Amino acid sequence: MSIRVQVVIAWPHRFELRTLELGEGATVGxxxxxxxxxxxxxxxxxxxxxxxxxxxTRLxxxxxxxxxxxxxxxxKEARRRRAAAGDGGRR
Structure with missing residues (x-):
C-alpha cells in the first residue's frame, strides 16, 4: 500500500512543492x-x-x-526593537 505526501519549502514570496507517492511506513527523511x-x-x-x-518521523x-x-x-529581540521604536511592540 502507498501513501501520498507533500514536501514544501517556502520563502517570503515563493515556495517549492513536490507531491510524492511513498511506501507505507516512509519517514520524513x-x-x-x-x-x-x-x-x-x-x-x-x-x-x-x-x-x-x-x-x-513516520508519515x-x-x-x-x-x-x-x-x-x-x-x-524577542525584534519585539524589543519595535517597542523601543515607540510602536508598543505591535506590527
Whole structure:
C-alpha cells in the first residue's frame, strides 16, 4: 500500500512543492531525500503540518512535510526593537 505526501519549502514570496507517492511506513527523511528540492543547506528543521518532526518521523497518507529555514531574527529581540521604536511592540 502507498501513501501520498507533500514536501514544501517556502520563502517570503515563493515556495517549492513536490507531491510524492511513498511506501507505507516512509519517514520524513526519506520524503525529503526523494523530493530532491536541493535546499538542504537552508533547512534548520522539519515539521509535519506545523508540528516539529525529525528525519525518523513516520508519515501518513495526506501529510505535508515542511522544510523549516532558520529564523532571520530572534523574535524577542525584534519585539524589543519595535517597542523601543515607540510602536508598543505591535506590527
Amino acid at each position: 526519506e520524503a525529503v531525500r526523494l523530493a530532491g528540492l536541493g535546499h538542504e543547506a537552508e533547512v534548520a528543521g522539519y515539521a509535519v503540518f506545523g508540528v516539529a518532526a525529525d528525519a525518523g 501518513h497518507d495526506g501529510d505535508r512535510v515542511e522544510l523549516l529555514r532558520p529564523l532571520q531574527a530572534d523574535p
